[in-house]
Amino acid sequence: MDALFNPRSIAVIGASKTPGKIGHAILTNIVKYGFRGRVYPVNPKYDEIEDLKCYPTVLDIPDEIDLAIIVIPAEQVPKAVGEAGAKGAKVAVVISSGFKEAGRADLEESLLEYARKYNIRILGPNIFGLCYTPKRLNATFGPQDVIPGSIALVSQSGALGIALMGWTIVEKVGLSALISLGNKADIDDADLLEWLRDDPNTSVILIYLEGVKDGRRFMEEARKTSVKKPVIVIKAGKTRRGMQAVASHTGSLAGMDSVYNAAFEQSGVLRAGSLEEAFDWARLFSTKKVSKGENTIIITNGGGVGVLATDACEELGVKLLDPTEDLKREFMAYMPPFGSPRNPVDITGQATHVEFEGAIDVAIRKDIINNIIVLYCQTAVADPIKLAEVLIKANKSTDKPIVAAMIGGEKVSEAMDMLKREGFPVYPTPERAVSSMAAMIKWSMKRRVL
Template sequence: MTEALESVFKPKSVAIIGASRSPGKIGYEILRNIKEYGYKGKIYPVNPAADEILDIKCYHSVLDVPGTIDLAIISIPAKFVPPVIDQLAEKGTKAAVVISSGFSEVGNKELEEDLIRRARRAGIRIIGPNVFGVLYSPTRLNATFGPRDVRPGNIAFITQSGALGIALMGWTVTEKIGLSAVVSVGNKADIDDSDLLSWFRKDENTNVVLIYMEGIADGRKFMQEARLTTQFKPIIVLKAGRSKKGMVAASSHTGSMAGSDVVYSASFKQAGVLRAENLEQAFDWALAFSALKIPKGRRVVIVTNGGGVGVMATDSCEAAGLEVFDPPEDLRKEFKRYMPEFGSARNPIDLTGMATHEEFRGALRTAIKHKAVDCIIALYCETAVSDPIKIADVVTEVFHTSSKPITVTMIGGENVSQAMALLKEHGVPVYPDTERAVSAMAALVRWAERRSHPTM
């Protein structure tokens, strides 16, 4: 399996079987993405009616391609896919991504079984069928028909839904969230989430794995791989099909065996997997985990220039199981250096509306240095006294020199939006409300505790 997935993510050559000359066609967009994202390996478009596509020499059949094909991207009518697998066997291919639909998801199980039977006979591993492709940013491989300007990062995203996966790729670009990988698994006829977890666990370019799933065929295998992976890297799962009708919808969408939601939740918890409630929360957590600063406990300090948001964050922390502790005298004394007399050093640390970026810098550094503090939540409300951009610069500086995790909330107008964009650009987990910043920190703490005590 390792060799096959090396061919998926780090291929020296890629064939696009079903490459098209027509913009808007899947075979055209995948080839264009591979070329324009900057892939440096050999590219072999295959189309019996074309000699050249996008200034790249085109081959009339798989057997005409010179040398070995490490990875095949197949986008042709479903009935022609199994015979192509036989041809790929002659080219030494180790892995194929089958974009084509028309298999078990529409009841055509026999064709899918024939595909997998031929692939196994040839020693070829299959991603799909019924997928939108794969992306691996470290090798500049974007073999998808999704957005081509995906930002490099360290979040691996595995998705069972094609349309949702493509939409979220675009959303990560807008939100300046970097990805190490995107894998559309579709019907999961061969390679599944468990196989991918095994590979990403060892991938030095991935810090966190985010999975959208509708069902698991082999629950025991998944939980075994998840348990091993969560000792090193967090796994965030967004599992759809919670309700009875949701399970029916999941089954009709990808042919998934959705199963009991209660069983899924219990199994995820046992394996140390973090289950998100919705897409927003899943990516909020992934953003916080991408820096992989691990808290040593749940004692949190809230640093704010607004009393109201400090109270809101305190409520959220209590509900999430974080400890908003009373700072010891020496720590309170240090905090008081950065606030007027009417400020509060009792946690939340209320620097008041008079605080500038310098007071934020001093208070945040104080929290980082003190051994009583495990993690920090920084809250900023826009005032005429402080420049949001300067606040963002300070938070970025402090975040990247801190050994402790920090999540941030900024609230205000257009200037704050620009400051948040700056923080996102530099990989700082920033959110538009306190509850999301607290939720992300609580997820970090839960994973760290589970990692330290695997039997919890």
């Protein structure tokens, strides 16, 4: 598996000079994203591509090959896998489609026969590739400029995975890895969990899942992983029609949703209800923090958003701390007489970034407080950019999880972009901030008993 993420040399079988061809996009991404190893295009039609010498077959390359990327018609893939294996490649990434998902299970089995003969692992087929940012490896036909970070995204859907690559760039979400699984003929979610569990560059694993091959092994690897880092799953195929769609999409058996829910609960997996929710949670987990307890405080400059957050906390089981009289007095130093030192701590619309900073500092210093939720409504007196600077500084000064929700106009959007670039978990609504904190608390408590 290490050759998949840390190859010294790559052969692109089916590389192309023609823009718009998948073989051209993958080779270009590998080269221009800055892969530091050796790259060998393979295509008998060309002498060179992208200023790289091109070889008729992988067997003609005068070097050892760790990783083979295969982008040729499905009927030619089994032979190409055999040649890559004969050359000593340890992993073949099969981009090509037209296998089990298209009714050609026989072709997929032929591919696996060659793989078994030469002891070569297979990622795919029917995938868009993989990306591992610590090694500057982007072997996909998706967007080129993936932002480095600590979130590993595993997707059984190719089109969805490519779309999410673009979305993470727009939303300033940093990725450590992005792996497309497709038909999972060989390498599956459990294999990736086993490797990513010990990857120091990954702090959270997010999986788009349609079905699993070996439920028992998936649960075991997920449990072992969840002790070390969170595993978030978006499970598709919850309904009868959804299960039918899964079967036609990747040939997977979706299985009963209630069975998956029970398995996820037992293994410590966090199941997200949507893509938005999954990435919201991942933003917080990418800070690599762990909650030490359930006591949560809300600090807000708006009563309304405080009430919304309180409702969300009640619905999601987030325990709001009842402040002691001494703690109330400390919070009161940062609010006018008509503010509220209860929880939510309402420092009112008169608060500037200075009052926010003071109240947040109290929450950080008090051991009884484990988690901090900051809510901001744009006002004329509180500069959102200055508040963003306060939040970044506070987040770096403590191991307590901190999230924020910011509501307002253009300047608030600018402040939120600033926070995202710094890896601070910020959201456009209080409910999304609370949902993320609820996931953090649930995982932090659950990992203790796995």
